[in-house]
Amino acid sequence: MIELYGMGSPNVLKIVLMLEELELPYRFKHVHVWRGEQFSEAFQMLNPNSKVPVLIDPDGPGGEPYSVFESGAILIYLAEKTGKLLPAQSTERYDILQWLMIQLTGIGPMFGQHVHFSKFEPDVSDYARSRYTSEAIRLIELVEARLSTKAYLGGAQYSIADVATYPWMAILEFLGLASERYTHLARWLGEIAQRPAAQRLVEMTKQIQAEGAASRAQATPDDYDRIFGRGRYARKP
Ligand SMILES: N[C@@H](CCC(=O)N[C@@H](CS)C(=O)NCC(=O)O)C(=O)O
Structure with missing residues (x-):
């Protein structure tokens, strides 16, 4: 089954909407971004840019598993996989x-x-x-x-x-x-x-954002500094 790694932001919710439009079964995997999970080695194997969303398709091109990051690339990937929502050359x-x-x-x-x-x-x-x-x-x-x-x-x-x-x-x-x-x-x-897919998105958003809020409540000041690139995480030229 397709796995979508994300949290409750619009960049992720657009992929939830797309999967709902295509009626593709998927499993949502919450990434605890406020606590820095995107910077872990395991997550960086999926996306070296340390951002959600990431989608893993067990049935990728050639029948092999394939992992995609960047929400625009994921939308194009899913559209071309299914032949929907992006017409061929025109x-x-x-x-x-x-x-x-x-x-x-x-x-x-x-x-x-x-x-x-x-x-x-x-x-x-x-x-x-x-x-x-x-x-x-x-x-x-x-x-x-x-x-x-x-x-x-x-x-x-x-x-x-x-x-x-x-x-x-x-x-x-x-x-x-x-x-x-x-x-x-x-x-x-x-x-x-x-659209039925947008109505299902409302339900999914509630669930995803509830989990995100619980996770964010545990974020420390250091976690905030890291995600915002400030304090000891500020980089200099
Ligand atoms: N251009 C990327 C942007 C992704 C992005 O900014 N994701 C945010 C959530 S909306 C994120 O992972 N933030 C964690 C961080 O910046 O450390 C896309 O469209 O996929």
């Missing part, structure tokens, strides 16, 4: 990949920095807080503009670009970035929320 395929890349290189990292400087460390830098919040809002406006002309991010079809972006846009309220002016985004969120 302009729509490349449109989908462009909007997938916007999520991977823009929305994920910039929303992440917004969370860091608005929620974790709101007092360290007004400049950083304003910079990342502005960039996060610019990206939401970009998505809103795209969805004002297309049904889905890649075009007419629901695809891995939507799967990747949905878990981030579904938490705008929590991020303090929601606005009634995003009407096309609201239409798109509402449509995806009605």
Whole structure:
């Protein structure tokens, strides 16, 4: 059975949504990131970059087990394995990949920095807080503009670009970035929320985040320094 290593963040939840869309059986393996499990030798064998998600497919290419890291690579891998949510060569395929890349290189990292400087460390830098919040809002406006002309991010079809972006846009309220002016985004969120896979995602998210909260409650100040690369973990050029 496929194994998904992760915790309750949108980068992992997009893979949960994808597996639910594809109706592939999988086992979820919680990685205790707040306690530094991603830096262990065992986990670095799966992902030398020490990040979740990681997916292990016992039935990979050629019938051999295969392990994949980076959420975008995992989405493309699963789409190509099943022939779903990413059409073969066509302009729509490349449109989908462009909007997938916007999520991977823009929305994920910039929303992440917004969370860091608005929620974790709101007092360290007004400049950083304003910079990342502005960039996060610019990206939401970009998505809103795209969805004002297309049904889905890649075009007419629901695809891995939507799967990747949905878990981030579904938490705008929590991020303090929601606005009634995003009407096309609201239409798109509402449509995806009605999909059976997205409804199963809600249940999975509750379970995964409950386990994550219990684990995070045990994290020490040193664990926090390590994950944020500060204190004795700060690197110098
Ligand atoms: N580009 C990566 C980002 C993965 C990522 O940032 N994962 C976070 C959780 S959302 C993580 O593992 N954090 C642990 C750490 O930074 O030590 C992807 O899309 O898979």
